[in-house]
Amino acid sequence: MSSTYNNSESTALLSSGSSCSRRSRLASCSRGVWAVTAIATLATLAVIAMAWAMLATNDLNGGGGDKGDRRLNSTSVGRFIHITDLHVDPNYKDGATAYSQCHRVPKTSDHSDDSSLTGRFGRPNAKCDSPVALINTTSAYLRRQWSQKVDFVAWTGDSGRHDGDAEFPRTLDEIIEQNAIAAQSLRHAFGSHIPIVPNVGNNDVSPHNELPGPGHKRARRTFRQLAHAWGGLVPDDQLATFHYGGYFARDLADYPQGGGGLTALSVNTMYWYRANAKVGGCKAKDSPGLAQLAWIRWQIRRARERGRDLVILGHVAPNQDNYRPSCYHGYMRTVAQIVPPPGPHSPPIIHAQLFGHSNVDAWAFVGPDADWASPTNNTASDSRLWWERQVDEEEGRFGELIHGVWSEEEQSMRSETTVPDERDWATMEDDSPPVRPAVPGDFVETLLREYERVIMQTPRHPRLGVTTISPSVIPKLLPAFRVFHYLRHTDSAWRHLPPGTLLDYDVYTANLYSHNKKAPPVDGFYQRLYRFSDVYGINDLSVDSYVRWARRLLTSKSMRKRFRALTFLDM
Numbered sequence: 001m002s003s004t005y006n007n008s009e010s011t012a013l014l015s016s017g018s019s020c021s022r023r024s025r026l027a028s029c030s031r032g033v034w035a036v037t038a039i040a041t042l043a044t045l046a047v048i049a050m051a052w053a054m055l056a057t058n059d060l061n062g063g064g065g066d067k068g069d070r071r072l073n074s075t076s077v078g079r080f081i082h083i084t085d086l087h088v089d090p091n092y093k094d095g096a097t098a099y100s101q102c103h104r105v106p107k108t109s110d111h112s113d114d115s116s117l118t119g120r121f122g123r124p125n126a127k128c129d130s131p132v133a134l135i136n137t138t139s140a141y142l143r144r145q146w147s148q149k150v151d152f153v154a155w156t157g158d159s160g161r162h163d164g165d166a167e168f169p170r171t172l173d174e175i176i177e178q179n180a181i182a183a184q185s186l187r188h189a190f191g192s193h194i195p196i197v198p199n200v201g202n203n204d205v206s207p208h209n210e211l212p213g214p215g216h217k218r219a220r221r222t223f224r225q226l227a228h229a230w231g232g233l234v235p236d237d238q239l240a241t242f243h244y245g246g247y248f249a250r251d252l253a254d255y256p257q258g259g260g261g262l263t264a265l266s267v268n269t270m271y272w273y274r275a276n277a278k279v280g281g282c283k284a285k286d287s288p289g290l291a292q293l294a295w296i297r298w299q300i301r302r303a304r305e306r307g308r309d310l311v312i313l314g315h316v317a318p319n320q321d322n323y324r325p326s327c328y329h330g331y332m333r334t335v336a337q338i339v340p341p342p343g344p345h346s347p348p349i350i351h352a353q354l355f356g357h358s359n360v361d362a363w364a365f366v367g368p369d370a371d372w373a374s375p376t377n378n379t380a381s382d383s384r385l386w387w388e389r390q391v392d393e394e395e396g397r398f399g400e401l402i403h404g405v406w407s408e409e410e411q412s413m414r415s416e417t418t419v420p421d422e423r424d425w426a427t428m429e430d431d432s433p434p435v436r437p438a439v440p441g442d443f444v445e446t447l448l449r450e451y452e453r454v455i456m457q458t459p460r461h462p463r464l465g466v467t468t469i470s471p472s473v474i475p476k477l478l479p480a481f482r483v484f485h486y487l488r489h490t491d492s493a494w495r496h497l498p499p500g501t502l503l504d505y506d507v508y509t510a511n512l513y514s515h516n517k518k519a520p521p522v523d524g525f526y527q528r529l530y531r532f533s534d535v536y537g538i539n540d541l542s543v544d545s546y547v548r549w550a551r552r553l554l555t556s557k558s559m560r561k562r563f564r565a566l567t568f569l570d571m
Ligand SMILES: *[C@@H]1O[C@H](CO)[C@@H](O)[C@H](O)[C@H]1NC(C)=O
Pocket: 066, 067, 068, 069, 070, 073
């Protein structure tokens, strides 16, 4: 199999950003600035200098989280970690060549140029996965710095190494073992009292990107073995659901006042992902993608009955390039709760939609688009889609649509011989092309154009949401993770925002360029790269604030520069 890096994930996305290297940023990346007047040039330089000074100060604050910050040091504020894409590779060798994917040490010493060789904790910017030393040190660091400070951990998949080395073809057993190493590392870091919510990534299945629908033997084996490797991270009462579809729900944290709390939905994005040729789109009555949307709707209804709010986590972020069109629209319609399921309380708020896969630090709006928000053009007052009605009206069951989610018996009956050939799913392929042609080229430009498109829509839909992508532990850039701060109960200091609202986030990175030369004390292995509110001057992460953030980026060139650099963890 040829290199799986080339056709997937963010390698293509990264090429544009990494042309501005850490050192050359001021010299080459600000070139456009020199064309304008001298005054503007000086002003721009002053802004850049201030930004640098600010970032340098932040850097020194790293390690402990919110030292010196009273704003977030309150019992109203809770924290959680989003960590993703560990890509554990036990074959990684210190001193190996980057072109062997860090698997082979050169036999002769003709490699006088040391820079082409790997280091102990990993090799940034190469087609190499994470050495176990990086995973272990990350675990030790998280244990010392964060285990007492966070309420839960979102872990969005891809713990298996890439399958890019012809001399080491990857097997499912290996992926399972790498998932076990990752799960043990996180358990060691956070203990058993902090919920850690795992998720299935496109490199947690074998072959890469290929996951047949529920009931198929290979899917069943994958889900069973992953649940086992994760050692109890999927709650017992969710195992039947997870073994069926690779998704599950788990309560994370209760609000300390007034009842309710946050519940996680760990979704299996492989059933919406274009690259998974084993399943089709979300139109067909028995498509795995539609079954999962129905499950989410049912979970939303359940959350509404229980007065809880939601956090969604998945591996591949929803957008028109990643998802099949009918799945992308179905996802947006469902999480935006265009026609909310009935329930006694107000509809649950989906406070976070956390994804990985792309290795960068980014976000996007997700929400109503005029062309799909009201797809049922009938005059009847009930504007639900047929399957939404079915989910709402079947008491606690999904009816025929996803019959079997609850029934182990049903699953065991669906042996390989009674399930249609995997390739039959291809007939469910969406016939509609993407709504808009995929925008080639620059990743950040694409994000900005999307922000512009969404905030130009008037009136803004009240159910607009935001998806965030956290940077990865695998050092495609540098090893990194995000710490989110969220509101545990309403507080006048926070504009009386509803509990569960995200307030701020910090991005932490490990500087492998220096760590590979001299390992720092474990407490300082990761340092804070930046805090959102410091860089952008915005006080919280409510959707209104994201709209403000988008406006600020669209109107300020210096903001955009900073945003672009930070997307690629560049200062
Ligand atoms: C945070 O609050 C606690 C208790 O109020 C206090 O002891 C601590 O010094 C504060 N830390 C910071 C960084 O403000």
